[in-house]
Amino acid sequence: MEYFVQQLINGITLGSIYGLIAIGYTMVYGIIGMINFAHGDIFMVGAFIALITFLVLVAIGITAVPLALLIVLIVAMALTALYGWTVERIAYRPLRHSFRLAPLISAIGISIVLQNYVQVAQGARVKPLPPLIHGGYTLFEGNDFAVRLSNIQVIVVVTTLFLMVGFSFLVARTRLGRNMRACEQDLKMAALLGIDVDRTISLTFVIGAALAAVAGLMFLLYYGVVDFFIGFLAGVKAFTAAVLGGIGSLPGAMLGGILIGLIETMWSAYFSIEYKDVAAFGVLIVVLIFLPTGILGRPEVEKV
Amino acid sequence: MLRDNEPSKPPAFVAAAKEAALSALVAFGLFVTLIGVRTDQGPTGALVIATRFGPLAAIVAAVFVAAFIRALVFRDATVISLGRLVPPRVTAVVSGLAGYAAIAFLVVALVVPVLAYTNRYYLDLAILIATYTMLGFGLNIVVGLAGLLDLGYVAFYAVGAYSYALIAQNFGLSFWICLPLAGILAAFAGLLLGFPVLRLRGDYLAIVTLGFGEIIRLILLNWQDLTGGPNGISGIPRPSFFGLPFTAGENGFAATFGLKYSATHRVVFLYYLILALALATNWFTLRLRRLPIGRAWEALREDEIACRALGVNTTTTKLTAFALGAMFGGFAGAFFATRQGFISPESFAFGESALVLAIVVLGGMGSQLGVAVAATVMLGGFELFREFAQYRMLVFGAAMVAIVIYRPRGLVSTRTPSVFLTEGKVIPAAIVQAARTETPA
Numbered sequence: 001m002e003y004f005v006q007q008l009i010n011g012i013t014l015g016s017i018y019g020l021i022a023i024g025y026t027m028v029y030g031i032i033g034m035i036n037f038a039h040g041d042i043f044m045v046g047a048f049i050a051l052i053t054f055l056v057l058v059a060i061g062i063t064a065v066p067l068a069l070l071i072v073l074i075v076a077m078a079l080t081a082l083y084g085w086t087v088e089r090i091a092y093r094p095l096r097h098s099f100r101l102a103p104l105i106s107a108i109g110i111s112i113v114l115q116n117y118v119q120v121a122q123g124a125r126v127k128p129l130p131p132l133i134h135g136g137y138t139l140f141e142g143n144d145f146a147v148r149l150s151n152i153q154v155i156v157v158v159t160t161l162f163l164m165v166g167f168s169f170l171v172a173r174t175r176l177g178r179n180m181r182a183c184e185q186d187l188k189m190a191a192l193l194g195i196d197v198d199r200t201i202s203l204t205f206v207i208g209a210a211l212a213a214v215a216g217l218m219f220l221l222y223y224g225v226v227d228f229f230i231g232f233l234a235g236v237k238a239f240t241a242a243v244l245g246g247i248g249s250l251p252g253a254m255l256g257g258i259l260i261g262l263i264e265t266m267w268s269a270y271f272s273i274e275y276k277d278v279a280a281f282g283v284l285i286v287v288l289i290f291l292p293t294g295i296l297g298r299p300e301v302e303k304v
Numbered sequence: 305m306l307r308d309n310e311p312s313k314p315p316a317f318v319a320a321a322k323e324a325a326l327s328a329l330v331a332f333g334l335f336v337t338l339i340g341v342r343t344d345q346g347p348t349g350a351l352v353i354a355t356r357f358g359p360l361a362a363i364v365a366a367v368f369v370a371a372f373i374r375a376l377v378f379r380d381a382t383v384i385s386l387g388r389l390v391p392p393r394v395t396a397v398v399s400g401l402a403g404y405a406a407i408a409f410l411v412v413a414l415v416v417p418v419l420a421y422t423n424r425y426y427l428d429l430a431i432l433i434a435t436y437t438m439l440g441f442g443l444n445i446v447v448g449l450a451g452l453l454d455l456g457y458v459a460f461y462a463v464g465a466y467s468y469a470l471i472a473q474n475f476g477l478s479f480w481i482c483l484p485l486a487g488i489l490a491a492f493a494g495l496l497l498g499f500p501v502l503r504l505r506g507d508y509l510a511i512v513t514l515g516f517g518e519i520i521r522l523i524l525l526n527w528q529d530l531t532g533g534p535n536g537i538s539g540i541p542r543p544s545f546f547g548l549p550f551t552a553g554e555n556g557f558a559a560t561f562g563l564k565y566s567a568t569h570r571v572v573f574l575y576y577l578i579l580a581l582a583l584a585t586n587w588f589t590l591r592l593r594r595l596p597i598g599r600a601w602e603a604l605r606e607d608e609i610a611c612r613a614l615g616v617n618t619t620t621t622k623l624t625a626f627a628l629g630a631m632f633g634g635f636a637g638a639f640f641a642t643r644q645g646f647i648s649p650e651s652f653a654f655g656e657s658a659l660v661l662a663i664v665v666l667g668g669m670g671s672q673l674g675v676a677v678a679a680t681v682m683l684g685g686f687e688l689f690r691e692f693a694q695y696r697m698l699v700f701g702a703a704m705v706a707i708v709i710y711r712p713r714g715l716v717s718t719r720t721p722s723v724f725l726t727e728g729k730v731i732p733a734a735i736v737q738a739a740r741t742e743t744p745a
Contacts, residue, residue: 034507035510051343051351052337052353055341055353075337079333079337082333082334086334098708098709099712101453104506104510105453105661105704105708106708108661109703109705109708111701112700112701113701116694116698117338121338122338122342122343123344125345236515236518239511274522275522277518278518284511285516288508288511288512289504
């Protein structure tokens with residue numbers, strides 16, 4: 001029981017990170033109907049930018065952890081958002097009227113570029129960061145097993161919740177959110193009604209990348225290591241989360257993220273840790289076959 | 305161009321400079337952390353940083369210059385089309401030559417071992433290119449003809465390789481019996497995956513095949529008893545020349561034909577083997593395209609809904625494409641195993657799938673010659689720029705993006721249509737005359 005609760009806590013933390021990445025997939029898919037295959041690598045770039053910013057801050061003498069983290073968060077979000085914007089501008093916008101699979105192929109190309117760019121620029125070895133946030137609470141003990149909730153886990157989950165609420169507000173209440181929803185329903189009609197579609201799509205990528213940067217920072221703080229390849233697996237799992245929750249649905253992305261986090265953690269805890277990625281991919285396949293619209297998604301109507 | 309003369313507009317180069325400055329600013333933001341600062345592991349194990357402002361400045365300056373030129377020269381074009389850069393006459397000559405290119409290519413491919421007999425390095429490169437051409441042909445059936453994006457093609461390659469290795473080692477069967485078995489097993493893997501997932505839409509299918517490819521790799525990695533896990537399988541039997549082994553002994557190939565023993569014999573044999581396999585795949589694909597099933601594939605690629613409306617069974621059509629593509633992947637895998645003599649899960653990572661996909665995309669999806677050219681250009685390029693090995697994947701990813709944007713039909717876009725009119729329609733002169741007089745305005 002204690003072991004289970006501990007895994008539950010770990011799973012929800014991991015799931016929050018996946019959920020933040022999944023939002024980027026779900027929003028882009030909702031608006032232009034493409035799988036932004038490079039989104040996982042944007043997350044990886046975000047983690048690297050956060051790491052480097054933090055090291056630079058330490059080097060110039062800002063060592064107060066809360067202040068440093070706040071600056072790192074802002075810088076990482078801004079610079080990663082710039083990556084999101086650039087990728088959309090260079091690799092996806094020219095393909096908006098191309099053949100069906102063109103954006104996906106282009107996205108795979110971008111994914112390869114980003115991975116190798118980071119590998120060339122920063123080296124292939126893993127980058128460790130000593131734990132910055134210490135401490136935690138012991139919730140309860142029993143059977144010689146203490147259930148711990150660490151501060152970093154609290155921070156990850158609370159940040160995610162805060163961003164989710166803020167982002168839902170943005171989509172539901174602001175002008176940009178309304179434009180995004182209009183574009184999601186019908187791009188051409190939205191354009192006819194005077195919505196700047198290109199700008200809306202750009203901003204969608206920018207927001208998705210900024211959220212991925214937050215996920216990258218959380219990943220860095222939680223695990224303490226990053227390398228140039230983390231984006232691939234995290235990307236596929238976050239995509240699975242988006243599909244599981246119902247692609248195009250924001251609460252779905254979060255729900256899917258937490259479910260995937262839980263499945264992965266429980267699988268590692270009770271079955272086998274070697275096959276934990278197989279579990280994630282297996283879930284993806286099973287969901288797509290039996291529940292292609294996801295838990296909270298709307299069925300998609302194909303039109304000629 | 306008219307706009308330039310209007311007095312209210314600022315001069316063209318001022319506007320261009322402004323745009324270029326903005327691009328440079330974006331470039332600075334992109335590269336300031338990842339290029340401008342280098343992280344290294346210090347003596348204590350903690351990360352230390354070093355600034356690297358020289359390369360950063362160089363990149364930003366390069367972006368500025370490129371954006372400036374682009375804004376001045378191509379100010380009206382949102383996308384620089386390659387057609388504008390290449391005069392039409394050149395294009396016409398190139399497409400005129402394309403007909404002979406295939407034959408020339410084949411002739412060169414056939415004489416490679418003669419030309420490079422003494423140079424093992426070139427022979428190995430030629431074998432590598434032929435292997436990827438074969439893989440490209442196989443994937444071309446799935447992606448180019450049927451329009452199904454398969455990101456896990458390497459899984460079938462792996463199934464073929466491991467089938468061959470395990471069957472040959474455990475049952476002692478010869479290469480020629482194992483080869484079809486490997487193909488059948490790979491095709492079976494294709495069916496197994498295809499049955500449930502082929503109802504999915506294009507991009508979902510792509511992700512599922514990616515997942516499948518990774519699952520296969522993870523199983524190969526973790527099923528230690530069968531596959532040897534990360535250590536792989538070594539000592540895989542080498543192929544024989546229809547029963548004659550390539551050894552120095554009395555029953556060897558060299559002794560039987562009265563030749564002096566040379567290790568090159570086997571390499572040359574392997575080269576012709578993979579060339580024959582690739583050509584067989586090519587021939588098979590070309591024949592299939594003329595069959596109803598081939599036409600159904602191409603129709604499916606163009607419009608799935610129309611296909612369904614016309615009564616094409618989309619599931620079985622996709623399934624055949626998938627299984628056949630997988631089968632050729634399996635053949636290539638068996639060849640790979642017998643050539644290397646050693647296989648491990650490392651050889652079957654996602655990067656391989658991406659490479660084969662890039663070959664098909666660069667070659668122009670559906671074009672057989674294009675695949676061969678793309679495989680040669682790409683793998684030859686990799687070897688040529690060996691000292692820049694760390695940059696090659698970077699260039700290759702960028703090339704993939706550039707091709708999809710600027711030449712979506714690939715480098716060689718002269719795909720012969722599968723269905724065409726055998727005789728030109730003759731329009732009587734009287735009708736033409738009548739049409740002319742009717743519409744004078």
